[in-house]
Amino acid sequence: MSTRIRSYSKINLGLAIGPTRPDGFHGLTTLYQTLDLHDLVTVSAKRSTATRISLTTNHPFVPRDGRNTAWRMVEQCLARLGVTAVVEIHIEKRLPVQGGMGAGSANAAAALVALERELGEALAGVERLKLAAEIGSDVPLFLLGGAVLGLGRGEQVIPMPDLPKTWCVVAVPSVGVSTPATFKDWDQRRAAEAAVFSGASTSGAHDAEPPKTVDASEEGELGEGHGVTRAVELTSKPQIDKLHELSLAYSSLSTPTGVSLTGKSGDSRSGTSGIVRDPNPEKKRDLPGENQADAMNDLAENTLLALVRTGIGSDGLQNDFEEVVFPQYPSLRITKRQLMGNDLDSSAIYAALSGSGSALFGLYRSERDAKAAQQRVQSSVASSDEGIAVQVFLTETLPRSEYWGRMFAE
Numbered sequence: 001m002s003t004r005i006r007s008y009s010k011i012n013l014g015l016a017i018g019p020t021r022p023d024g025f026h027g028l029t030t031l032y033q034t035l036d037l038h039d040l041v042t043v044s045a046k047r048s049t050a051t052r053i054s055l056t057t058n059h060p061f062v063p064r065d066g067r068n069t070a071w072r073m074v075e076q077c078l079a080r081l082g083v084t085a086v087v088e089i090h091i092e093k094r095l096p097v098q099g100g101m102g103a104g105s106a107n108a109a110a111a112l113v114a115l116e117r118e119l120g121e122a123l124a125g126v127e128r129l130k131l132a133a134e135i136g137s138d139v140p141l142f143l144l145g146g147a148v149l150g151l152g153r154g155e156q157v158i159p160m161p162d163l164p165k166t167w168c169v170v171a172v173p174s175v176g177v178s179t180p181a182t183f184k185d186w187d188q189r190r191a192a193e194a195a196v197f198s199g200a201s202t203s204g205a206h207d208a209e210p211p212k213t214v215d216a217s218e219e220g221e222l223g224e225g226h227g228v229t230r231a232v233e234l235t236s237k238p239q240i241d242k243l244h245e246l247s248l249a250y251s252s253l254s255t256p257t258g259v260s261l262t263g264k265s266g267d268s269r270s271g272t273s274g275i276v277r278d279p280n281p282e283k284k285r286d287l288p289g290e291n292q293a294d295a296m297n298d299l300a301e302n303t304l305l306a307l308v309r310t311g312i313g314s315d316g317l318q319n320d321f322e323e324v325v326f327p328q329y330p331s332l333r334i335t336k337r338q339l340m341g342n343d344l345d346s347s348a349i350y351a352a353l354s355g356s357g358s359a360l361f362g363l364y365r366s367e368r369d370a371k372a373a374q375q376r377v378q379s380s381v382a383s384s385d386e387g388i389a390v391q392v393f394l395t396e397t398l399p400r401s402e403y404w405g406r407m408f409a410e
């Protein structure tokens with residue numbers, strides 16, 4: 001017997017990078033959203049006198065040994081449970097590797113769920129979240145699913161009220177963007193800006209200049225040709241505050257029941273993991289209107305539009321990584337514009353880079369708009385001579401109840 005799990009992917013609806021921490025990681029504030037696009041992870045486990053793990057996969061670049069996230073998860077889970085077993089893992093890759101869609105992290109979470117099912121034994125809730133955080137910053141989110149606020153280094157996860165299912169197009173250019181390397185590029189950029197700033201501020205009271213400004217239309221996505229300028233900042237604190245605000249706005253916009261972020265009454269804040277559980281995640285909302293599906297669609301659109309207006313999309317960077325990734329790979333910025341579209345009626349509600357890339361996504365009001373965007377990206381790639389191939393996926397966001405409801409595959 002074996003257990004087969006749909007290992008769903010994620011996008012980052014917004015992402016703000018903070019300063020480097022003493023442990024070398026960066027503070028992050030991010031809003032994760034799980035997607036229907038998935039790999040398949042199959043695990044079989046038989047108790048035995050000694051542990052033996054083996055891993056197979058259809059993808060040439062996925063490690064088949066102790067470097068694989070799913071392998072590490074199984075090994076650590078067995079050790080924590082005090083169980084020895086012969087475990088076989090198979091990963092059917094459908095998602096891009098190094099795409100910024102958290103596929104490797106999701107595989108680890110899927111392997112844990114499958115192993116527990118196979119053994120008929122599970123780690124305690126807090127223990128599994130702690131273990132997930134040890135495997136990678138992106139792993140704990142997959143133990144919640146749906147819309148999830150990520151804090152700390154991204155591993156402290158808070159379930160947010162779900163956005164209703166929303167059409168999504170994911171474009172994955174054939175460039176693997178390394179997460180640690182991109183964080184380093186970010187640091188170098190910050191350091192260079194800080195040097196310019198301190199040079200200006202130590203050059204004497206009379207000839208001191210105001211903080212340098214960067215033309216956003218050259219540097220990043222914010223201007224999009226509007227010539228917006230922004231003062232160079234020494235840290236990303238303003239963006240972080242903005243995402244904090246955003247998450248609170250998000251919470252108040254889309255949930256009548258609400259999720260307490262305060263840790264006060266009603267919260268089941270578990271131990272030191274920083275995890276706060278939604279006290280009533282599946283509670284149905286009272287929706288206006290007679291047709292629930294239409295009402296859900298209205299809610300999806302309104303919530304997303306409100307989010308964009310509230311903060312991440314207006315004059316701030318939606319994803320800080322865009323600032324370092326787009327200058328390195330200019331075609332990604334073009335792909336983002338194509339995802340966004342020009343026609344007001346059918347353009348994306350929102351488009352951005354996911355994580356450290358290279359995946360970009362757009363969110364749409366209807367399947368028709370999403371298919372049109374998919375077509376736009378595909379045809380422009382076909383006519384481009386840059387040689388960067390782009391895979392384009394049509395999918396939907398996956399709310400928490402569906403994430404868990406459809407996880408076990410036949």
Ligand SMILES: C[C@@](CO)(OP(=O)(O)O)[C@H](O)COP(=O)(O)OP(=O)(O)OC[C@H]1O[C@@H](n2ccc(N)nc2=O)[C@H](O)[C@@H]1O
Nearest residue numbers: 025026100101102136137138153154179180183355356357
């Ligand atoms: C940046 C994000 C945003 O969702 O996504 P991806 O683009 O990889 O999907 C994640 O935080 C990635 O999470 P994950 O891929 O699990 O990263 P980890 O294994 O924990 O860390 C890999 C390396 O990235 C850097 N790192 C990661 C997270 C963080 N908050 N600060 C960091 O500086 C560190 O150099 C670390 O050694």
Ligand SMILES: Nc1ncnc2c1ncn2[C@@H]1O[C@H](COP(=O)(O)OP(=O)(O)O)[C@@H](O)[C@H]1O
Nearest residue numbers: 067068069097098099100101102103104105107
């Ligand atoms: N199960 C796995 N699936 C994919 N990649 C894995 C896995 N385990 C380890 N890796 C390594 O992790 C790196 C990042 O993988 P991935 O999760 O696909 O990227 P991202 O976090 O950008 O979405 C890859 O380069 C790969 O070598």
